[in-house]
Amino acid sequence: MADPASLNTLAALDPVHERTGSVGDMTGPRGRRPRRAFSRANIFLYGTLILVSVYYLLPLWVMVMTSLKGMPEIRMGNIFAPPMEVTFQPWVKAWAEACTGLNCEGLSRGFWNSVRILVPSVIVSIAVASVSGYALARWRFKGSETFFAILLIGAFIPYQVMLYPIVILLRELGLYGSLWGLVLVHTIFGMPINVLLFRNYFAAMPEELFKAARVDGAGFWRIFLQIMLPMSLPIFVVSMIIQVTGIWNDFLFGVVYTRPENYPMTVQLNNIVNSVQGVKEYNVNMAATLLTGLVPLIVYFASGKLFVRGIAAGAVKG
Amino acid sequence: MLVPNHSVRIRDLTLTYGAITVLRDLNLDIHDGEFLVLLGSSGCGKSTLLNCIAGLLEPTDGQIFIKGRNVTWLEPSERGIGMVFQSYALYPQMTVRGNLSFGLKNARMAQAEIEARVAKAARILQIEPLLDRKPAALSGGQRQRVAIGRALVRDVDVFLFDEPLSNLDAKLRADLRVEIKRLHQDLDNTMIYVTHDQVEAMTLADRIAIMRSGKVMQLGTPDEIYNRPQSKYVADFIGSPSMNFLDGHYERGTFRAEGFQIDMAGYQLGAPQVADRPAILGIRPEHVATGALVNAAPIKGEVTVDLVEPMGADTLVWAQVAGKPFRIRMDGQARVVRGDRLTIGIDPSKASMFDAKTEERL
Amino acid sequence: MATTHEASAIAESRAAPARRPMRLFRNLSAKIASLPMVLVAVVIFVGCTVWTVVHSFTNSRLLPKLEWDGLSQYERLWSTPRWYVSIENLAIFGILSMIFTLAIGFVLAALLDRKIRGEDVIRTIILYPFALSFVVTGLVWQWILNPELGLQSVVRSWGWQSFTFDPLYDADIVIYGILIAALWQGTGLIMCIMLAGLRGVDEEIWKAAKIDGIPTWKTYTHVIIPMMRPVFVTSLVLIASGIVKVYDLVIAQTGGGPGGSSEVPAKYVMDSMFAAQNLGQGFAASTMMLLSVIIILIPWAYLEFGGKKRG
Ligand SMILES: Nc1ncnc2c1ncn2[C@@H]1O[C@H](COP(=O)(O)OP(=O)(O)OP(=O)(O)O)[C@@H](O)[C@H]1O
Numbered sequence: 001m002a003d004p005a006s007l008n009t010l011a012a013l014d015p016v017h018e019r020t021g022s023v024g025d026m027t028g029p030r031g032r033r034p035r036r037a038f039s040r041a042n043i044f045l046y047g048t049l050i051l052v053s054v055y056y057l058l059p060l061w062v063m064v065m066t067s068l069k070g071m072p073e074i075r076m077g078n079i080f081a082p083p084m085e086v087t088f089q090p091w092v093k094a095w096a097e098a099c100t101g102l103n104c105e106g107l108s109r110g111f112w113n114s115v116r117i118l119v120p121s122v123i124v125s126i127a128v129a130s131v132s133g134y135a136l137a138r139w140r141f142k143g144s145e146t147f148f149a150i151l152l153i154g155a156f157i158p159y160q161v162m163l164y165p166i167v168i169l170l171r172e173l174g175l176y177g178s179l180w181g182l183v184l185v186h187t188i189f190g191m192p193i194n195v196l197l198f199r200n201y202f203a204a205m206p207e208e209l210f211k212a213a214r215v216d217g218a219g220f221w222r223i224f225l226q227i228m229l230p231m232s233l234p235i236f237v238v239s240m241i242i243q244v245t246g247i248w249n250d251f252l253f254g255v256v257y258t259r260p261e262n263y264p265m266t267v268q269l270n271n272i273v274n275s276v277q278g279v280k281e282y283n284v285n286m287a288a289t290l291l292t293g294l295v296p297l298i299v300y301f302a303s304g305k306l307f308v309r310g311i312a313a314g315a316v317k318g
Numbered sequence: 319m320l321v322p323n324h325s326v327r328i329r330d331l332t333l334t335y336g337a338i339t340v341l342r343d344l345n346l347d348i349h350d351g352e353f354l355v356l357l358g359s360s361g362c363g364k365s366t367l368l369n370c371i372a373g374l375l376e377p378t379d380g381q382i383f384i385k386g387r388n389v390t391w392l393e394p395s396e397r398g399i400g401m402v403f404q405s406y407a408l409y410p411q412m413t414v415r416g417n418l419s420f421g422l423k424n425a426r427m428a429q430a431e432i433e434a435r436v437a438k439a440a441r442i443l444q445i446e447p448l449l450d451r452k453p454a455a456l457s458g459g460q461r462q463r464v465a466i467g468r469a470l471v472r473d474v475d476v477f478l479f480d481e482p483l484s485n486l487d488a489k490l491r492a493d494l495r496v497e498i499k500r501l502h503q504d505l506d507n508t509m510i511y512v513t514h515d516q517v518e519a520m521t522l523a524d525r526i527a528i529m530r531s532g533k534v535m536q537l538g539t540p541d542e543i544y545n546r547p548q549s550k551y552v553a554d555f556i557g558s559p560s561m562n563f564l565d566g567h568y569e570r571g572t573f574r575a576e577g578f579q580i581d582m583a584g585y586q587l588g589a590p591q592v593a594d595r596p597a598i599l600g601i602r603p604e605h606v607a608t609g610a611l612v613n614a615a616p617i618k619g620e621v622t623v624d625l626v627e628p629m630g631a632d633t634l635v636w637a638q639v640a641g642k643p644f645r646i647r648m649d650g651q652a653r654v655v656r657g658d659r660l661t662i663g664i665d666p667s668k669a670s671m672f673d674a675k676t677e678e679r680l
Numbered sequence: 681m682a683t684t685h686e687a688s689a690i691a692e693s694r695a696a697p698a699r700r701p702m703r704l705f706r707n708l709s710a711k712i713a714s715l716p717m718v719l720v721a722v723v724i725f726v727g728c729t730v731w732t733v734v735h736s737f738t739n740s741r742l743l744p745k746l747e748w749d750g751l752s753q754y755e756r757l758w759s760t761p762r763w764y765v766s767i768e769n770l771a772i773f774g775i776l777s778m779i780f781t782l783a784i785g786f787v788l789a790a791l792l793d794r795k796i797r798g799e800d801v802i803r804t805i806i807l808y809p810f811a812l813s814f815v816v817t818g819l820v821w822q823w824i825l826n827p828e829l830g831l832q833s834v835v836r837s838w839g840w841q842s843f844t845f846d847p848l849y850d851a852d853i854v855i856y857g858i859l860i861a862a863l864w865q866g867t868g869l870i871m872c873i874m875l876a877g878l879r880g881v882d883e884e885i886w887k888a889a890k891i892d893g894i895p896t897w898k899t900y901t902h903v904i905i906p907m908m909r910p911v912f913v914t915s916l917v918l919i920a921s922g923i924v925k926v927y928d929l930v931i932a933q934t935g936g937g938p939g940g941s942s943e944v945p946a947k948y949v950m951d952s953m954f955a956a957q958n959l960g961q962g963f964a965a966s967t968m969m970l971l972s973v974i975i976i977l978i979p980w981a982y983l984e985f986g987g988k989k990r991g
């Protein structure tokens with residue numbers, strides 16, 4: 001309170017000023033309060049945020065730097081330091097030559113496996129989830145909400161509880177070990193979040209549209225394909241982001257439901273880096289790790305706000 | 319000459335966001351104990367001005383005085399103001415009592431004093447039975463009372479209201495409007511009240527400030543604003559149904575338009591001498607005389623009824639004058655139908671005339 | 681196929697007053713379209729869960745069989761030291777990661793909510809680890825925490841010779857090494873949820889608090905945090921259900937080592953079922969995991985849905 005402001009109020013009390021009420025001749029505080037650009041609060045605020053950012057960026061930095069160094073430099077040096085001599089050899093080796101057990105084809109095989117798993121999984125899971133979400137939002141039938149509730153609760157069941165019975169089911173279907181088995185599994189476990197997403201999105205669309213179409217005699221599929229789909233690009237993008245990152249990053253299902261020749265990239269990465277044989281080549285390991293992280297990172301940086309929206313939509317309601 | 323004490327004075331207030339100027343060189347003097355309403359269309363800067371007075375926004379330039387004190391750089395809590403918000407802004411996890419006393423407790427006021435103030439505010443606002451409830455368990459009207467109570471316990475000179483009633487339904491709004499008026503009469507505080515509801519403005523205000531894109535267009539009593547609008551904008555803004563405007567020329571005491579002319583004798587010109595010029599004549603629908611009253615009007619004419627809108631207490635009749643729609647407000651009991659010929663009377667002393675170019679009152 | 685259903689839907693809507701079709705066939709296309717969802721809900725989420733719980737009471741080893749064995753799998757489970765290590769690790773990891781994730785997530789969100797410059801950039805930086813696989817996270821932190829070449833050696837080379845931080849090689853603190861990696865990956869998500877919660881707070885509440893003269897920190901502790909209870913609860917549930925599933929991270933970062941000191945229940949289940957050919961143990965252990973999730977979920981469901989009635 002005892003700042004210059006209270007002293008300056010004297011000017012305003014001046015009877016002459018009061019009586020004339022003239023404009024513009026009043027002195028004292030005016031406009032913005034002067035503020036030091038580096039106030040203590042600001043230094044603390046930005047300092048903390050910069051430190052935090054450095055902490056979060058550090059692993060990415062270390063990955064990139066390590067992957068560009070030669071092994072001799074790594075052995076003598078500082079993991080945080082940039083390479084004295086840049087080499088792309090580790091990247092080449094990680095991609096094409098790194099060994100898992102006897103197989104020395106590098107990560108490329110895992111990459112292509114992941115792609116072959118990813119594409120059908122994303123398509124099938126989103127197709128199924130969008131149709132289910134649409135049915136739940138607009139064509140409720142007796143019990144539909146109950147099934148939906150079970151689906152949502154199911155999202156919290158630890159996967160380990162359901163792993164083995166699904167092995168049996170897949171074996172009965174003749175899909176165990178195949179890529180299509182894994183596609184099915186990803187479709188199943190991607191369902192709760194995606195159905196929820198689509199259901200909420202479709203439910204928020206104007207009901208009149210739907211009613212008008214029904215009055216015109218359009219049925220379930222025609223309304224979906226001709227009215228709902230064209231209006232729901234954003235939610236498809238959000239759902240796709242969730243599925244692409246989720247499926248690409250999966251490790252557990254890849255280990256359990258596929259044979260070694262079909263292992264996705266994450267599993268192969270782990271096998272390369274954590275293999276006990278041979279000399280540890282940290283630069284190759286980091287290059288391989290980065291390669292594996294590249295797809296979700298690209299999705300993340302390219303999608304920007306949509307990614308946040310997607311996970312927030314999923315998380316807050318989940 | 320006796321100059322009333324100024325409670326709030328605003329000097330050359332300017333507020334910009336980058337290239338957007340929200341308030342520009344705004345000056346306003348508000349008397350002690352006055353009820354001032356800031357009225358204007360959406361986005362004209364009413365809330366911005368109020369937030370500047372409260373200290374919630376920093377002006378880019380200019381000064382604000384409250385009770386003679388330059389408060390431009392003071393914190394909101396040091397300015398001696400209380401504020402009531404449109405969304406009530408009650409602390410949802412605290413009881414009504416907690417809401418009322420939180421600020422006082424924080425200022426380390428003695429417990430007895432806090433209790434006395436809360437009790438007094440609760441009595442004035444008749445919310446005593448609600449003191450131990452949470453806001454979620456209150457109706458909209460009750461919540462707004464608590465919000466007013468939170469300003470009341472601060473025991474301040476100036477109350478700021480930002481559209482406090484616009485979240486309420488019409489009936490409650492009318493009730494609470496009366497209560498706020500009564501509160502003002504009992505307390506004698508200065509109140510600054512933002513609204514875009516004309517009725518609220520006309521009924522509550524001692525003076526109304528009509529704002530448009532960051533400027534005060536006219537400051538005056540409701541009577542002045544209604545009867546002597548200083549610009550076409552204000553004239554158009556106030557009154558419902560809104561004023562009829564006729565384009566024409568002002569020539570030596572006569573207003574001429576397509577097909578008719580009106581002798582403006584009786585109209586009080588703003589200046590002793592007004593040169594001939596293009597002008598706009600504004601006539602409120604309720605100032606058009608019909609039926610028996612026509613005889614008393616200095617100017618008479620005939621129109622054909624186009625459309626009739628019965629509204630209960632009165633009936634709005636649409637006709638054509640000089641090729642433009644012309645509204646006439648008649649008694650609700652009047653029986654007119656489309657196609658009727660209607661004799662109307664106009665009293666130039668109740669009309670408003672504006673310069674066609676500057677749109678300012680002549 | 682599609683056209684016939686469409687036709688039936690039209691026929692149904694037109695002919696409804698005259699002749700009500702059988703209940704089962706109303707909305708037939710919708711029901712057929714929902715079939716995958718219904719199957720997943722019933723067969724997978726209910727069926728498989730029940731199957732596992734039932735088989736946890738059998739003595740299945742290499743193959744599942746329905747030979748009743750009472751609670752003996754559970755007795756064996758609770759007398760296995762490795763299971764105790766797993767539970768203990770999960771408890772330490774779980775409690776600490778709940779506390780730290782919530783605290784860090786909220787503080788970061790509050791800092792970002794202070795109308796700062798570069799908010800988008802900082803949020804992007806804090807959230808990106810969440811896009812990565814646990815395997816990637818585990819491997820990076822394995823490398824950073826490498827005692828000979830990683831952080832420890834760097835700090836020592838700066839002159840602090842006695843600096844020791846090698847959680848991945850010290851059985852007593854290995855779980856904290858995993859915690860660091862998990863926090864690095866998971867706090868971004870919670871921060872985003874908290875930020876969304878903070879943004880949802882009515883601007884006028886802040887204004888009212890300012891007029892009341894409440895300091896910013898006190899507005900947070902007395903007004904904003906109590907208001908955000910649902911957001912905190914949701915975050916907590918999210919963190920908790922993630923914790924129970926922790927598996928990939930441990931596999932990648934430590935493989936359960938050193939000396940089985942970073943075992944977690946999920947890994948115990950996996951090893952019993954797919955490596956030790958002891959299915960019964962795996963089923964019993966996974967049923968325990970399910971139980972712990974239920975214990976977490978019930979209070980949440982009560983708060984979330986039971987609490988609604990009070991408004
Ligand atoms: N942060 C901001 N950045 C840029 N422009 C802003 C910002 N805040 C407000 N404005 C602009 O300032 C103008 C005045 O806003 P203000 O809220 O004061 O209007 P108002 O008169 O209270 O309107 P209403 O009746 O709708 O409440 C608006 O045109 C608005 O777009």
Ligand SMILES: [Mg+2]
Nearest residue numbers: 364365366480
């Ligand atoms: Mg406003």
